[in-house]
Amino acid sequence: MDAPIRILLTKPTHDCHDRGVRYLMRVLRDAGFEVVFTNFLVSDDVLSAALQEDVDVIGISSSAGGHMPVFEELMDGLREREMTDVLVIGGGIIADSDAVRLREMGVGEIFGPGGSPADIEAFIRQHVRRQPGVAVR
Amino acid sequence: MARLITLLESGHPDAQREGAELFPHTGRALVIGITGPPGAGKSTLVDQLIAEYRRRDLSVGVLAVDPSSPFTRGALLGDRVRLRSFVDDDHVFVRSMANRGHMGGMSLATPAAIRVLDAMGMDRVIVETVGVGQSEVEIMNAVDCTVVVEVPGMGDSIQTMKAGVMEIADQFVVNKADRDGASRIAQEIRRLLRERGVGRRDNLVVSTVASTGVGVDELVTAIETFLAAQRASGELERRRVRQLHTELERHVSQKAQHRVMAGLHSKVTEDILNALQHRTRDPESIAAALIDESLNVDANSPVGARRAGR
Ligand SMILES: Nc1nc2c(ncn2[C@@H]2O[C@H](COP(=O)(O)OP(=O)(O)OP(=O)(O)O)[C@@H](O)[C@H]2O)c(=O)[nH]1
Ligand SMILES: [Mg+2]
Numbered sequence A: 001m002d003a004p005i006r007i008l009l010t011k012p013t014h015d016c017h018d019r020g021v022r023y024l025m026r027v028l029r030d031a032g033f034e035v036v037f038t039n040f041l042v043s044d045d046v047l048s049a050a051l052q053e054d055v056d057v058i059g060i061s062s063s064a065g066g067h068m069p070v071f072e073e074l075m076d077g078l079r080e081r082e083m084t085d086v087l088v089i090g091g092g093i094i095a096d097s098d099a100v101r102l103r104e105m106g107v108g109e110i111f112g113p114g115g116s117p118a119d120i121e122a123f124i125r126q127h128v129r130r131q132p133g134v135a136v137r
Numbered sequence B: 001m002a003r004l005i006t007l008l009e010s011g012h013p014d015a016q017r018e019g020a021e022l023f024p025h026t027g028r029a030l031v032i033g034i035t036g037p038p039g040a041g042k043s044t045l046v047d048q049l050i051a052e053y054r055r056r057d058l059s060v061g062v063l064a065v066d067p068s069s070p071f072t073r074g075a076l077l078g079d080r081v082r083l084r085s086f087v088d089d090d091h092v093f094v095r096s097m098a099n100r101g102h103m104g105g106m107s108l109a110t111p112a113a114i115r116v117l118d119a120m121g122m123d124r125v126i127v128e129t130v131g132v133g134q135s136e137v138e139i140m141n142a143v144d145c146t147v148v149v150e151v152p153g154m155g156d157s158i159q160t161m162k163a164g165v166m167e168i169a170d171q172f173v174v175n176k177a178d179r180d181g182a183s184r185i186a187q188e189i190r191r192l193l194r195e196r197g198v199g200r201r202d203n204l205v206v207s208t209v210a211s212t213g214v215g216v217d218e219l220v221t222a223i224e225t226f227l228a229a230q231r232a233s234g235e236l237e238r239r240r241v242r243q244l245h246t247e248l249e250r251h252v253s254q255k256a257q258h259r260v261m262a263g264l265h266s267k268v269t270e271d272i273l274n275a276l277q278h279r280t281r282d283p284e285s286i287a288a289a290l291i292d293e294s295l296n297v298d299a300n301s302p303v304g305a306r307r308a309g310r
Helices: A019-030 A043-053 A067-080 A096-105 A117-127 B002-010 B014-025 B042-055 B110-119 B135-140 B182-195 B216-233 B235-267 B270-277 B283-300 B302-309
Strands: A006-010 A034-038 A057-062 A087-092 A109-111 B030-035 B060-066 B075-077 B092-098 B124-128 B145-150 B171-174 B205-207
Touching: A006 A019, A006 A043, A019 A034, A019 A057, A019 A087, A019 A117, A019 B075, A034 A043, A034 B092, A043 A057, A043 A067, A043 B002, A043 B092, A057 A067, A067 A087, A067 A096, A087 A117, A096 A109, A109 A117, B002 B014, B002 B092, B002 B110, B014 B110, B030 B042, B030 B135, B042 B060, B042 B124, B042 B216, B060 B075, B060 B110, B075 B092, B092 B110, B110 B124, B145 B216, B171 B182, B171 B216, B182 B205, B205 B216, B216 B235, B235 B283, B270 B283
Parallel strands: A006 A034, A006 A057, A034 B075, A057 A087, A087 A109, B030 B124, B030 B145, B060 B092, B060 B124, B145 B171, B171 B205
Antiparallel strands: none
């Protein structure tokens, strides 16, 4: 039987605009994902959680700014730990210019506040890239 | 190791081999199960337990189990939200697990995942169960110490405590001791324990405020006292052998079922369905005949013949 896709969703602690994230969590759960959620926005915390939870996807939601260094450190950290098969996506309020740079860094996609959860789900299913056989799917 | 848990959870064919390789390296960690109703503060308590064990210089692995949706198999695994950051600490490993449709507070892979953390060298492994159903009974079959968390305000008295809990708990916690009614609940648990002639240990019931850490030191001391006594009396080992025996039986029944079922589909012929339809044969007798037949066929197969020849 196929194992469910595992995703780590995280949003900054002092960020109260989390209705979107909560909604997304439920949509992904209802789509058959196992959604691990935390409220860290320090790249080391996200990295170690992703490692221990062995997730296929990391989703970071930001609407309070300050996300660029977090993404940067996260992408570096994933490379260092040879976890480049983990798909990273972002969401929330992220400027277009930032989004361009993030995609250059290897972030899979950035979804704006208007982004539909169905699109996010479809994107993840298409782009999850963990090798088969280890986590069977 | 994180990947290994994924593999064991997935039921991949390699999982059995990996589990077998791991097994000789396990048995060192002491395993603590935390169970109690939803929202009792189990995750908050686990966070405090990690911190207290780290103060005592012991490493801690945590498995936090949450329910999967029976319809979509998806799950929200939110227990990590209650954890502070232990990032810089290699001696803490936390893994969220969905129960993947298994009823009873754990997932089928939880015992195997406990062994992964054990083999990683964790001194203590803490399992937080799903707080519904018969989770206590099952967790007791997987851990060395079952901690039952109760809270005030869940109904008027301890009468609401689920049947069987008194018998299986090795340690009681009354959490949210900052709330009204907490001391009454603690007293009532103590009284019930006395009535049953158990509970000689005076810290068998500990009150905590998990959100601030009050009582956690005492709780860890109580758990450790229990575990040390279990070890000294030999009960720790006897309990583990009983647990492994139960696990063995579960595997036998699963594998036997699997093997018999594998050939069954092709054997349910049109004739059999006709017989059922015309009520000339009943389902149970047909099942018995099919199983006899499939076991006989096995006796002629190379594997079956070798077994029969012994
Ligand atoms: N007043 C008070 N609140 C507490 C205490 N411990 C935990 N809480 C709160 O109770 C709520 C639930 O805590 P959790 O730790 O998530 O409870 P849980 O038992 O893990 O919940 P589930 O995993 O969903 O079953 C949170 O809002 C905690 O902050 C306590 O000692 N006193
Ligand atoms: Mg919890």
